[in-house]
Amino acid sequence: MSHVCQALVITCMDFRLVDQTKKWLDEQNLCNNYDLISIAGASKEIANPSDDKNREFLLKSIGVSCNLHSASKVVLIHHSDCGAYGGQQAFFSEEEEKETHEQDMQKSAVIIKEKYPNLDILKVYAIIDKDGKIEFKEIA
Numbered sequence: 071m072s073h074v075c076q077a078l079v080i081t082c083m084d085f086r087l088v089d090q091t092k093k094w095l096d097e098q099n100l101c102n103n104y105d106l107i108s109i110a111g112a113s114k115e116i117a118n119p120s121d122d123k124n125r126e127f128l129l130k131s132i133g134v135s136c137n138l139h140s141a142s143k144v145v146l147i148h149h150s151d152c153g154a155y156g157g158q159q160a161f162f163s164e165e166e167e168k169e170t171h172e173q174d175m176q177k178s179a180v181i182i183k184e185k186y187p188n189l190d191i192l193k194v195y196a197i198i199d200k201d202g203k204i205e206f207k208e209i210a
């Protein structure tokens with residue numbers, strides 16, 4: 071069996087995301103062909119680490135995925151109402167919340183690229199509606 075996978079996915083650990091994220095990744099033709107880091111706030115600890123060691127640890131894990139499994143792409147998935155960001159109530163508007171996540175994903179992408187310039191980075195913002203249904207939006 072080959073130990074090669076297409077991508078590394080870094081997503082939030084929030085249970086509301088698990089099933090629909092897996093389904094969405096399948097639809098992106100990644101069907102179980104990815105390494106997975108599931109952590110509170112997804113890439114928040116890369117962009118704005120509460121401790122520099124957390125960023126180092128995550129960058130090291132990205133290196134493992136690249137070097138051991140030849141992942142060529144990192145998929146960052148942030149989401150609305152994320153507890154690691156204080157939830158929806160921490161923001162004045164949905165736009166402000168989305169912008170904050172976009173900025174953190176952009177910052178993370180730059181930091182990841184500095185260390186691993188050959189990686190493609192896909193940024194995704196997942197909006198959870200009031201019924202728990204999730205819309206995944208790719209961020210340019």
Ligand SMILES: [Zn+2]
Pocket residue numbers: 082083084110111112149151152153154
């Ligand atoms: Zn979250």
